[in-house]
Amino acid sequence: MLWANSLPAAASDPSRFEVPSGLQVSLQEYRDETETPLAIFRARFVVPDLEQASEDMESVFADMEHLCAEVALPELERRGLPAQRIVISLSSKPLEFGTIAPDVAQFFESYAIEDAICIWELF
Template sequence: MTTQEAAPIAVPSGQPVTLLETIWNEPGPAGLTFRFRFLAPEIGFGGSVDYDTAYADIVALCESYVLPRLNGTEPAPAQVIVSLSDRPLPFGAADPEVTQFFEAFSISDGHCIWEAF
């Protein structure tokens, strides 16, 4: 597991997204799963980024941030989950005051392929 990076990561919405943590030691439903958890403060209640815009950010994060970090990973993960949260929240915790969006992807031919949860 790795933890928070302070440098903002460029996303289509322009919101200041930062990495909270990467988790690869928790099993997923599809086998080996890597989770990339990001802080995205503008998705929260009253924020300026709606789900459709956040989805574009998630796809961009998978393609431009996640894929380069998986290059050469053995064994390759069966699934990658990219999540956005408007506030830090421990992995697996729920809080009705925190907005979170999750999307799952498989990796094929160097691209993130959306997988229905």
Template structure:
């Protein structure tokens, strides 16, 4: 399916499949078994994107998980049945904000934020990808100045089940 990005500006962005068959070439170093890799997300070309209207989710909405860490919701990318939720946390990658420190928070963002938002919108996800970034960045644009963490979850019985890439 085509990805759509929802932001506070009430916009969605779509990109067509790479070719008529929908087949994507394997990345350097080999293909992954399932889902998108971080490299595929980073190298996704934005030149083919076009805007269309869609439901909005408020960008920069602070999300407090009750763990002492607060994340700013940035946007949701609709690639039904996969939905990507991107969050900003400026201290990402610093002491106390490494991937190991945030692994449980990624699961909480899926279960406590993404699934309720999708349910409110009447959407039925098969997979949710949670992305954390140290500063807002365009989806699919490589930026070595920005730290990013990604995690993928299968959705079964209204639960987020961690999916190893």
């Protein structure tokens, strides 16, 4: 199932979110894959300046952790889904899920969910 709605984090646009680095982040979609063996909830975001931001990977990873804890996890709980992990993905342009695009910057991180906390996993 796909969803593209979310709870607002940026007051003027419910699909835009504030992150610690100050980058512009927009929700592309949520993907419910909780009925698969890995029980994943995916949150996919578009970050137009991602390629430039990748020069400071520490900030990008901090943004991804923030998006897991402050956006994806509350959405997962709101929906009452039985996910065991959340995968956060960032791309510099909107892409169809599973698309390989060498000209588009993309980052993915996986987080286990324990006690309502996102815990980073090696992906």
